[in-house]
Amino acid sequence: MNYRYRIYPDTTQQEILSEWLETCRKAYNYALRELKDWCNSRKCLVDRCSLTQEYIIPANVPFPSEVNQLNALPKAKKVFPRLGEVPSQVLQQAIKQFHKAWENFQKRGFGFPRFKKYGIVKSLLFPQFKESPVTGNSILLPKIGSIAINLHRPIPEGFAVKQVRILKKADIWYASINIQCDVSVPDPRPHGHPIGVDVGLKNFLATSDGVLVKPPKFFRKMQSKLKLLQRRLNRKKQRYKNYEKQRLKVARMHHRIDNTRKDFHFKRAHALCESADTIFMEYLDFTVMAKGFLGKHMLDGGFGQFRSIVNYVCWKQGKFFGEVNSRGTSQECPECGATVKKDLKVRVHQCPECGYTTDRDVASGQVIRNLRNSPD
Numbered sequence: 001m002n003y004r005y006r007i008y009p010d011t012t013q014q015e016i017l018s019e020w021l022e023t024c025r026k027a028y029n030y031a032l033r034e035l036k037d038w039c040n041s042r043k044c045l046v047d048r049c050s051l052t053q054e055y056i057i058p059a060n061v062p063f064p065s066e067v068n069q070l071n072a073l074p075k076a077k078k079v080f081p082r083l084g085e086v087p088s089q090v091l092q093q094a095i096k097q098f099h100k101a102w103e104n105f106q107k108r109g110f111g112f113p114r115f116k117k118y119g120i121v122k123s124l125l126f127p128q129f130k131e132s133p134v135t136g137n138s139i140l141l142p143k144i145g146s147i148a149i150n151l152h153r154p155i156p157e158g159f160a161v162k163q164v165r166i167l168k169k170a171d172i173w174y175a176s177i178n179i180q181c182d183v184s185v186p187d188p189r190p191h192g193h194p195i196g197v198d199v200g201l202k203n204f205l206a207t208s209d210g211v212l213v214k215p216p217k218f219f220r221k222m223q224s225k226l227k228l229l230q231r232r233l234n235r236k237k238q239r240y241k242n243y244e245k246q247r248l249k250v251a252r253m254h255h256r257i258d259n260t261r262k263d264f265h266f267k268r269a270h271a272l273c274e275s276a277d278t279i280f281m282e283y284l285d286f287t288v289m290a291k292g293f294l295g296k297h298m299l300d301g302g303f304g305q306f307r308s309i310v311n312y313v314c315w316k317q318g319k320f321f322g323e324v325n326s327r328g329t330s331q332e333c334p335e336c337g338a339t340v341k342k343d344l345k346v347r348v349h350q351c352p353e354c355g356y357t358t359d360r361d362v363a364s365g366q367v368i369r370n371l372r373n374s375p376d
């Protein structure tokens, strides 16, 4: 479980943390550069060289793997003393993160890792703690000392702090504390009252019980406010004081929208868990969907986040969460299984075979619920 708390580093601490973020970003970029150079140096054709330039790295230089790069860190610290200022484990995490991105690219066909621009790196991961760093109203971190923390809810008994991630959102700092309990909890099995949940744009969600939730209106308002702020930012000259001020306003607005959306998602997820014991949602590859016909709106809704929040709330409350593969749920009749073709404009499901009539999204939810016994 992750608990997130607001922390209040003083001005010097903020400067140190910002510097660490910057150093980690540079380490990440350096690791990427090294790997890119190595790859390029092995691209040359055997019988000819490029006319403009050629990367030359001796043939016996090993591939800059994760282990090799991690082992090179102590040496690098002597050349670049700045590296030594960051806690070594935090720095190692930056390299590890890069190799994770590289692995994802190689094995799963994700994008090639990119160089990170200034200000893009926004979190530091402290991967290990011998004893809980949280005492009273402060959190103790290596090389920086104790930072004031707002423990708005206590860390529960029997849980140990495993990792701490320091996050910077706009100008606000957080500590996301990963806590683990040694007692294993059995995974719940499907039981009790089942519902199927369909998410979409017209209705944020529709359940097989007929509950419809409209997408909240306040997002529209906040989005247009964001657009306004963004437009003002575009008129300012970069690297000037007023630009920085305006940039902070934009970042704060983004942060507020994220928080509001998350809050909305949690409330909906809790409501779902209260109404049922077993929840099914459709399995969708959201990255594919976002690229596809629904485009940006799909991401705006944050359906991926909503699904993982529902999963999390279910797990916490001992309810079962399941995913079903649902190609064409909107075309099927939940009562008789007949295929009823309808395009996106048609909002009502009306079956010509059995006469069953209901809201289109509710019908999808019911199909999802019915799918629960299917093999996948």
Ligand SMILES: [Zn+2]
Residues within 6 Å of the ligand: 333, 334, 335, 336, 337, 338, 351, 352, 353, 354, 355, 356
């Ligand atoms: Zn029917």
